[in-house]
Amino acid sequence: MPRIFPVDEARPDSGPPPIFERIAIVGFGLIGGSIGLAVKRRWPSALVVAVDRKDVIETAMRMHAADVAGDDLVMGAECDLVVLAAPVRQNIALVEQLPDYLPGAALVTDVGSTKAAMMGAAAALPGRLAFVGGHPLAGAAVGGVEAARPDLFDGRPWMLTPGTGASDAQVGSLERFVEGLGAVPRRMAAADHDRLLAHLSHLPQLVVSALMASVGEAVGEGGLALSGRGLADTTRLASSPPGIWRDILQTNAAEIARALDELIARLQAVRAGLDRDEAIDRLFTAAAAWKRRMPPR
């Protein structure tokens, strides 16, 4: 196996010793790029290897979010941590290719918004490639590497879903790594994660998209011109591009369908109670009580 890149003698050896010396980030968008920037912030001596399309890695290099970059998975060959940061179904496809490109031992993780499908795919990895699923609960209104920020994960939860192939020590290393990026690690079973995110993220996104489409069709542009801040805030997520959502929805369809069924049943009950003070009071009181228990933002 040829050395893909020599260890760069010129890199600073100041700063704390990195938990992982060479980190490949495959898929260098908002999350991948922010991981690169956060790694360089915390461990200047760690080597960040960006793998993505040519135009993306050019931007990544300009932003100093990576030390070396290329458009080939072979770039990850000598890394001790490989982070899959493409959309979910691409990550799943990548996991199947990894054994051909990574001849040595490595810890592999991902940052996808659904976990059970990915854990299923990762179960087929050879023993030398330990896998721990990951999902940083952080984002921004605009995606892409240009929007990457070193502080994107500061104070945010980072879910970790250990599989069967990773030792406790490896999970612990990954926990300390995401702490170094500013996040708060949180272990959870993949199925629990997917059920939780179906409610916290996937259901709200679908409801907002459906509401926006319904309201727009019903009142048209002239009607929307009369809308206020309430509808504007409620529908902020309606701007989400379909790209990553295709993958999220299809890899978590069963949990999302269950959550949608619950909500549809509740809306039918609301409709049946429109003429009764008690039914209205009950709905508004329950909603306000849960809203108060949400973290202040």
Next chain:
Amino acid sequence: MPRIFPVDEARPDSGPPPIFERIAIVGFGLIGGSIGLAVKRRWPSALVVAVDRKDVIETAMRMHAADVAGDDLVMGAECDLVVLAAPVRQNIALVEQLPDYLPGAALVTDVGSTKAAMMGAAAALPGRLAFVGGHPLAGAAVGGVEAARPDLFDGRPWMLTPGTGASDAQVGSLERFVEGLGAVPRRMAAADHDRLLAHLSHLPQLVVSALMASVGEAVGEGGLALSGRGLADTTRLASSPPGIWRDILQTNAAEIARALDELIARLQAVRAGLDRDEAIDRLFTAAAAWKRRMPPR
């Protein structure tokens, strides 16, 4: 008829001549109080008469939102404009009592969030009391007179739904009055108003309340602790108190039920399309297109 209050000689006679000399505002909460403040801002010489419970009008006087105040409808007897600014069903009850308290001619309007039920009640007013329905599309997260602001209506639409009893000149006067409060008047039939608001306001409120209750019940306080800005923005309206909503929902139940039916059907279609890229693309593309047509906030 005794004079309820002498015209206050000390009031400034500077500023533009007011469109209405004496304005009674019945129900002095966020909207009523803000009308009082906006009137004093625009026409310092106009007399603002606040009618509400004793504790509310004490606050109103302390805030200089009214010139005189009392807890009896008879306070409106010598006013040329009477604004009903209580919750919708209270306004409807007030309209029935007005003829007993207002012996002379006056223009009567309201600020309720639904219009057809109110217009029906107002049709029974005697000829001397002309009625034009009104609805300023303005609000704030917190209600009550303490939250009243003179600029609450600046640049916001103020819907006017003329009934059969008001002349064109009277509707025109009310248009110039709400313009003086900073708002943009907009005439519309009551039925069209109620259908529009069912979609722009009532449906989104119910959907947010139902979503918050569903998500809260499903994930509990521990799950909510992991939620992010997306869910926080989406559910901002979940804090709405049931008080005014009882009246809004019950006086617009038919339009809201229709809007709910449309949304429920759409959510069922979304559920059926969770496993198809094309269905997901169609939903997200439509939602984002309507979102772009909303006014920037």
